[in-house]
Amino acid sequence: SSKAFFFFFSLLELKSRSFQPDIVHCLDFHTGLIFFYLITEFLMDDFFRGTKSVFTIHNLAYQGLFSYEQFRQIDLSGRFGLFETLEFWGKASFMKAALIYSDWITTVSPGYCREIQTETFGCGLQDVLKLHSERLCGILNGIDTDEWNPESDALEQPFSAEDVQGKVINKKALAQSSGFDTGSEDPIIGMVTRLAEQKGFDLIREAFEELMSLPVRVVILGTGDPELEAFFQEMNGKYKEKFKAFLGFDAAQANRIYAGSDFFLMPSRFEPCGLGQMIAFRYGSLPIVHQTGGLADTVSDLSVNPDSGHGFVFSPYDSGLFMDAVRRALSSRKDTLNAELLIQRVMKLDFSWSRSAGAYEAMYQGVLKAPAIKVHENRSIVIGLTGLSGSGKSTVRQYFENRGAFTVDSDALVHQALRENAIQLRISQSLNIPMSDCEPQEFRQKIRKTVGAAPELLSKLESIIHPFVRVRLTAMIQQIKSNGGILIAEIPLLFETGMDSFFDQTIVVTRNQNEILSEAKARGWSQQESDALIGRQWTEADKCRKADHVIRNDGTLKNLELKIQTIYEQLKNGGLNL
Template identity: 40%
Template sequence: MKILFAVSECGPFAKSGGLADVAGSLPKELKSLGTDVRVILPKYGTISEEYKQKMKKVKEFTVSVGWRNQYCGIEELIHQGITYYFVDNEYYFKREGLYGYFDDGERFAYLNRAILEAIAELDFYPDVLHCHDWHTAMIPYLLRTEYYKRKGYGLIKTVFTIHNLQFQGIFPKEVLEDLLGLDYQSFQSGHLEFFGNINFMKGGLVAADKITTVSPTYKEEIQTPTFGEKLDGLLRARKEDLIGILNGIDEDFYNPAIDPLIDQNYKVDTYSKKSVNKKEIQKKFGLPQSAATPLLVMITRLTKQKGLDLVRCVLREILQEDVQVVILGTGDFEYEEYLRQAARVYPDKLKVYTGFSEELAHKLYSAADLFLMPSQFEPCGLGQMIAMRYGAIPIVRETGGLNDTVKAYNEFTGRGNGFSFQNFNAHDMLYTVQRALSFYHDQPVWKSIVKQAMEKDYSWAQSAFSYSQLYAELVSRSETHVF
């Protein structure tokens, strides 16, 4: 099978969130199953020179963006056995960031057409074109309404993965004709119309042969008005084509036994060595050095979605417990400022690092006893899986991928790899933190929880197998999705 991943970001080249982790890890696992998988993404200005110098230009052509024709170069790089194609256009992509520009509608309208044009230019006609989030969501729509007429395009099947339904790519309806070159029939039919605007993600949801989410629970949640972001009706209508496949993590990169970024390596049977890492973090942040005091860590975006309202509500009560708290992240100013002020009030209990450092994140995972992730919603979440891999026990809200990966400890059966609460309620979270702390002081029980957490399989193997089955099912069909 030939698979082409169409993405807006991909590790290790360009990353702003979990999509880059998926695009960087899943293709490698699929390749190990015998799939010819390639990845296409923009050539951003932020990509390291180390990679740019290894790229080879393979094609040049023009792309129609409404009434304009824009240059497109395709550069190729083979990295860790995977072929990557980079869409080169400095006007659109040579910028300091990936997203958040006034012309994002134009930038990604161009990218969608550039990727479709590149298929013929590269003479690589995939069996399945796998698109991700709103940035490449118009590809299935353009394929079904226009490109299917071209030689080689008619049999291409499409999969569209929702990584976060909250971000949909909503733009004024003028984008339809001016940038995408589509007539207003697409708007009037309701395929792309969204409360008077056009919605790129809706194009993918309407036109893709199959739709996947990044966890089974999130698949169910987005079919409800609470989590459906006003697209729940469409998702319910397509529920037969909607599949939840849980993400994994790169178990080579996140491996406490060999991680070069941490002070002391350890495995599940040498878990006691983890205390060295805790001591180093306490020293680094100026916390009292106490092996017996549990260390609770958050590594997160400081936003409402990540549960910072709950943290703000009961942080003082948490700090009354015998616990030290370290928070790493950046986000909304109001949360950053609140945490900085709280850290000044509790200098021996709370430390806050507003920013992000990959090395510091690894050190914190390796030092933490507990990992707090009280998300309002969480399509999948990687932090809780990384934490468990490092023996940091997660405290999570039962939503999305958190619900699928963290099984609350049951003191009667002795089974469980973390702690969880159901309602998005600050005092439910506080009670769960207090409950986790009480078990921490019962070391035989705690070691059992840690063992269950560290021994669980968090790799991409099962995810890749599920996707390969989905691809095979689509390829076996002679027909494509008709809308």
């Protein structure tokens, strides 16, 4: 909550100092609410009217998921309907806020940019990213070449691309610090990283015995997963003449590894960019990498491109292919003259920030020239969305949300109501349900069981919950009416409860009856439960007669998505013609 307020007040601080930014550029989920504030609290503020926004993803896996209870601490869910709009698997995602509401999205390599739009690497947000792909790009990170400089570092012997003899001396120094035989000419593979499974340690562990059987020595520097630390501590004792793991971080030892290793290991399962391979190039250490993300963008395989390659690449992610890459690397050392030429080749590669900075500058210029991707501008429209259970209305709402609309699911509001202590107490007393400090999900199950056994109690339950839902929904509608925007509210009993009067327009989603029954079966509903649920609703024909518009969910999901895209564009332009 303190971070959320910090970012809110950071925008106020800009205004108080009369520092009017052309672009607000934020990094990672921690800053996600800034983009939401810019299109809610500050939407009508002339000070920020011309300000564009850019969001950079370093690692999509870190999403910033927060519960409804945490949002209550900062009183955002009541003010903006933020929880409902940014809901992701029952929680709110700051990452999702940034993806939907920023003007431009970057990530740290072109390869990772492509990967996060797939199910394998999208962490559940791939559909959102694909929908906004026209404002998504990958810009490769860079390194500080003054900080990472083999000519000026405090090494055993500084060296350069023009004179690589110093690398031999640094290799002996690394061998000595690792407890190896300094007279051995066996290659040394280095690794400086976090000890985390993402970094490919499952492959390393699987192939470790085979790796130790080769004429090679391995030095690892890192800290992290206690299980991995314990494994490598055990290997320190078992293979002390061939393997050394320094558990912790030591900047001087990191430099020794980069400068003294022949090869640098990065078999990461996924790697948004990776800096280790770029630093390794600076010190003449050839990377052995899995072909993913930024590693695929920066390391060209010598086996494929012998005249221009500068590393050893394997794919797919497999321990056998990993070991094949290691063997290819070791074979490259048999020709001493060629090995020296390879060291010189990789040391001359340019991964400095000067190159990356140029790409960022070009991106900024493009963002400034492009029309603002402000979802809401000044107009507002609130729409009630309904349909029979299983018709696909939740999918329709999700497609609207992915496009940038505010959305709310009345079922989610009901779940919020059931988290309120006062409401829990009233339900417990009215329905004679013992609370006994049970979790919200357990409490809902008790309610479902009680009402299922005594349907006449349903009206009592609704008389307690519905006022809460109406108050929350009214607050959200007022917010949209005040600041502008598009709100899509999914309400199963929209017409049955008279809540259609809350909205400017209403939409009904229809679907083939057999498909609705199949959907109910897939959800595990019994025939009795399905009949009871449908029995409380108007017929589809009655809903269609009452609604302003009908969306027929009678094709593929792709067709449905295209329909929503067309409707959303009409809504943004101030009208709806279905």
